[in-house]
Amino acid sequence: MxxxxxxxxxxxxxxxxxxxxxxxxxxxxxxxxxxxxxxxxxxxxxxxxxxxxxxxxxxxxxxxxxxxxxxxxxxxxxxxxxxxxxxxxxxxxxxxxxxxxxxxxxxxxxxxxxxxxxxxxxNRVKTDLPEPGARLHRIGSGESAIGIAEGEYGQLVRPGQDLRFYVNVLEYVNRGEGDRGIYRAGGDDWEDTRTRAGYLIWLPSPTFAQTLEGIVDDGSITNGAWARAKEVASDVAxxxxxxxxxxxxxxxxxxxxxxxxxxxxxxxxxxxxxxxxxxxxxxxxxxxxxxxxxxxxxxxxxxxxxxxxxxxxxxxxxxxxxxxxxxxxxxxxxxxxxxxxxxxxxxxxxxxxxxxxxxxxxxxxxxxxxxxxxxxxxxxxxxxxxxxxxxxGGKKPKTPDKPELPRDRSPDSERSPEHERAPESDSDQTHETHPPKSPRFTQREADDLMLSSEGRPGVTVKKNGDRPVGHSGDHVPPEGASVDEVKALAMSRSHKLNTTVYMDRAHAKRDLSKILNDNADALDALKPGQKLKLQGNSDNYRRGYNSVQGAEPDLVEWRDTFAVFERLDDDTLHLVTFSPIDFLPVVKN
Amino acid sequence: MPALFTAYSETLAELRVTGDEGSITVRRDGDLLYIGEPGRPVFCLEHPDPDDAWGVYHEENPRFVAGGWPDEAGVAWLKGSAARRGLGLIDRLPAGDYILVRSDLKARAVQHLLMGNELVERPIWGAQLLADADLRVNVFGAAADRPPTLQQPLLGAPILNLANRLTGIFFFEMAPAATPEAEARVEADDLVLVVPRVGPLVLNTMEPFSADRHRIALDEWARDGASQAANRLARRP
Known part of the structure; x- marks a missing residue:
């Protein structure tokens, strides 16, 4: 079935x-x-x-x-x-x-x-919205058309679209059979617009209302113009x-x-x-x-x-x-x-x-x-x-303890853009030019910190009541991620101006462990509830992809990173975030 | 408050303030920055991590700026601008160097404001003045229930590294909002923008991360960045 x-x-x-x-x-x-x-x-x-x-x-x-x-x-x-x-x-x-x-x-x-x-x-739900973003408003006693327009669209007022324009918009979208909540009394001017207390009217979204300039001003609205305006509004958001x-x-x-x-x-x-x-x-x-x-x-x-x-x-x-x-x-x-x-x-x-x-x-x-x-x-x-x-189906998983992501493991897909760069050579961690002699934090621990960072609430209550959560995973791809996966991760946050993602998780581990070791004493001294903000500087340029508001990403490079740590109430160290900073586009010859 | 005003052109002037007695202050408390009179600030800014948005909040029981600006040359330079009141702000600035700008930029009620590395829903009391590739400028009104009226000198807080290499400036109304009747007259008038070049109002998203880098960023802003931004704000078509 x-x-x-x-x-x-x-x-x-x-x-x-x-x-x-x-x-x-x-x-x-x-x-x-x-x-x-x-x-x-x-x-x-x-x-x-x-x-x-x-x-x-x-x-x-x-x-x-x-x-x-x-x-x-x-x-x-x-x-x-x-x-x-x-x-x-x-x-x-x-x-x-x-x-x-x-x-x-x-x-x-x-x-x-x-x-x-x-x-x-x-019968309790209205589905005849004049446009998709419209909402309902019940007219209060003594509430005038211009008062409604001011409250709803006052912040949009500009030359050519003043409150009179928005009164016309309201009157138009609420036209129909029978008594209407907002209507023209006699004339066809905005000043002739009246309201009926207790009636429901549609309030078009500001985005949509603005698209009606030139359509409602002279009252000569046609169905065609209305349809065009609806299309514009629909495309906006x-x-x-x-x-x-x-x-x-x-x-x-x-x-x-x-x-x-x-x-x-x-x-x-x-x-x-x-x-x-x-x-x-x-x-x-x-x-x-x-x-x-x-x-x-x-x-x-x-x-x-x-x-x-x-x-x-x-x-x-x-x-x-x-x-x-x-x-x-x-x-x-x-x-x-x-x-x-x-x-x-x-x-x-x-x-x-x-x-x-x-x-x-x-x-x-x-x-x-x-x-x-x-x-x-x-x-x-x-x-x-x-x-x-x-x-x-009665069968056991092949490797349940060591999960691997299904991905293209061909060397080309995994590393080609990285290999384009000149200054970096770090396929093996022994190539690190400044390894701490006795590192207190290993790269494995840095990796664990990044993994545990995901979605874990911190303890510091921010002004707006939110608690910071870890999101290093927004900038560090999973182990062995392909170029396409790195790009997809960079494009996953359309509300951010920039999202920069490491090409290779190994580089992120190395950079974070360097920050940890360079600041080990300060991190040890961190008390529950306290945060420590640190900037890192890699010995080599790193590469990755940066997307602006979720758009197709560009290849970028950087040396600087920042990390925010927080000591939680249970005394564990929490990585709030870790990300590249001060990146520049890679200019191809 | 000892201050030296120098007008360079119809749109640009400089103000050097020495001493800080009774001035507007920037008080820091962890990630929070309070701007206004000591003990009764008007705004609170939440200093985020570089990946996140700056928060701007109205404080309860603020003390708005009052009084005038006793500098006759300065007042004459402001004549005809939108700054019809709240001139006491200029007399209460903390010690530092400032560029005063008469700007013909218009406040735009865009859907989202860039507040760091994040686009956030514009509050009704916020607006955008400029959205260039390397400079973003927002303005915030003194009243939480209405758009900014802008009929006063607007106090700037440059935010270096607002989003990666992009610089931001947040401007604030520090006097009570104008009446609705007065709003209609502001459209054609120049805004008056107070752009700090040196002083506590110059902020930097990366400050908590590296003291050395912070010093370098402040020096670059004082040397070049502030005047470049001021010229941008003052430009005429």
Whole structure:
């Protein structure tokens, strides 16, 4: 019993109402109730080979929605009111959700950007947004059109786009049948704009509102102009708008993968989802932007070849939400394959890449960002034996104790850019020109420090309440990473101006151990809660890749690094961060 | 406060302040820097690691600058600019060398501000003045609930090595925000920017990492960087 996105779309196009197979739908609708899910799945099995989940089949919508009633809406674990389902959380007025489908009985299946999924009564969610970034506003008593415009767009005011312009924008996007919350009284000038207290109106996003210059000023708006403006707005912050669809897609794709890999054995599917749900709704969703930045560099068309028909059209679908739901679906499916490999063997090395997404799974399993979000799998306890047995197919992993990343180990792929440089020659650590005579910190210890740095909270409370965490892994690739993996790591942080990544982890180990040994006394004297910021200076130029805001990286070189250490409450030394600094582009002759 | 004002052109002037009694101070507490009157600063800056963003926060119960600037030549040089109030700032600067700039740059309500090696969501009280490849300039208002009004001399804090080799300057309103009615008049007027060349307001992301490198960076800023940046800020189309 397989499932593909292709089938999903086809069924919808043919007027069939099922967006997915029973197992996936069951997971989507009942994912948080392990016992309940298992009971239902068991019941379904008893009733026949093909589950008939009338209660969750519906019409695909794949659009953003906004909770409209002032008292919000309940997110339920099943499309049933009252005691027929459990209220999982309350979503206040204005909450933005992604509406996957409408199911019989007047319910929307929704996904929140934080990964929560469930059902909301359809009459409590508005899906007719004038543009994807719009939000709802209830007009208060005495609130004027210009007052709303000032509050919402006051900071954008500039010549040609003053508050009168934004009043016109508000009036236009809220036009429609019946009494409107904002309307023209008599004339067609901005001064004729009036409001009705208690009515809901759409507030277009500032980005979108600005694109309407020249369209709303004279009131001569045409449908064509409106469509053009919508396109402009959608391009501006596409991922920000599409993220709701992407999140829903990841969860839907993950569920579909489970159903495929476990051959539709309902009990096992429910069991596996119970085990892995927290990973997918936790670390993966929390890191979705950075994860996408890392994954977007891959050639997905090549990776899914032979698996999904019409891939390119779906990947670049003209509807922003269809597009991002599909992209999320593919990523979720593939991530689930990798997650199952981690779960089975504790690493990906021993994995039998047998799923339909095997090619893509192998490719993304090597990415540091993927390993990072799936790392919590290694700490999962009480994984049912029956699940492990099913996943492993009764075979043991080849080398579970010494995991290796699947990668291209050819010398060319690993070292060619490094070999271009002249000044450095350090393939063996004995070539180091200034090794400490009696190093108190070995390179192995430096490596351990970098490994333990990842995601570990520090103790110093910052002004904004955040606790610093280690992130040397943003600048140091895994052992033996290929050039492509180094580049992908450099491109994984689009919110940073610069992300510079060592070409070779061995160099990072050497540089960090030098900093440690040069400052051993100061580090020893560090007391719990104290931080030490140090600059390092390598004897040789190092090379790596630098990406500016996630763009295609450039080859750069440097000698300076910085490191921040912190002594934790348990007296262990914590590496907050370690990174190249003062780098320059490598100019090729 | 002993101070020597010298106007070089319509857009550039120099101010040399000696002594520090009663001046605005920069107080350091670990990673935090407080800017303003002693004990009642207006802003707090969080000094990050070079990979992260600087934090800028409003302090509770600040003492804003008040009073005027007794230097007649200086006041005459400011005439016609946006600095209609808050001139007491110039009279309260800590000891150091400053370049005063009349700038026709406009505050831009961009979506993100570069605050270090990180782009952060622009707060409503922040704006961007300049986004060149090697110089980023942001401005922050005194009121937390509205954009900066800019009708006062703006106190600069150059941040060397803001992001790798890129330099940043953060400007601050140190007097209460203007009324909305007054905002409309500021658009065409020159901003008045106080750019520290030497003194405690010159900051450096790499300072905690290497004392030697910090000294070198300060020297380079005093010798060349400050005047180059001031010329950039003062440029006319």
């Amino acid at each position: 397989g499932f593909t996105y292709e089938q999903d779309v086809e069924k919808d196009a043919q007027g069939e109402t099922s967006p997915s197979t029973g197992n996936e739908s069951a997971l989507r609708s009942r994912r948080s109730k392990r016992g309940q899910a298992r009971d239902i799945q068991r019941q379904l099995q008893d009733e026949g080979a093909t589950p008939d989940l009338d209660d969750v089949e519906g019409r695909v919508i794949n659009k953003p929605g906004i909770v409209a009633p002032e008292d919000g809406a309940n997110l339920r674990d099943a499309p049933r009111p009252g005691d027929g389902s459990t209220v999982e959380s309350h979503m206040p007025f204005g909450t933005r959700v992604f509406v996957g489908q409408e199911v019989p009985g007047g319910w929307y299946e929704v996904t929140h950007v934080d990964g929560r999924q469930g059902y909301i009564a359809a 596409e991922f920000a708008l599409g993220i709701g669809g992407a999140v829903a897609g990841v969860l839907h794709g993950a569920a579909a993968c489970l159903a495929d890999i476990l051959l539709g054995i309902a009990d096992l599917v429910a069991l596996a989802w119970d085990v892995l749900e927290s990973i997918f709704t936790g670390s993966i969703i929390a890191d979705i932007k950075a994860l996408w930045a890392a994954l977007s560099t891959l050639d997905w068309q090549a990776l899914v070849e032979g698996w999904i028909d019409g891939f390119v059209a779906k990947w670049n679908h003209e509807d922003i939400f269809e597009k991002w739901h599909f992209r999320g679906w593919v990523v979720g499916y593939v991530l689930m394959e990798v997650a199952l490999a981690f779960l089975s063997f504790g690493a990906v090395t021993g994995a039998k890449w047998v799923g339909k997404a095997a090619k893509a799974a192998k490719a993304i399993a090597a990415l540091p960002r993927v390993q990072s979000v799936l790392k919590p799998i290694k700490t999962l306890k009480n994984v049912p034996d029956e699940l492990l047995k099913a996943l492993k």
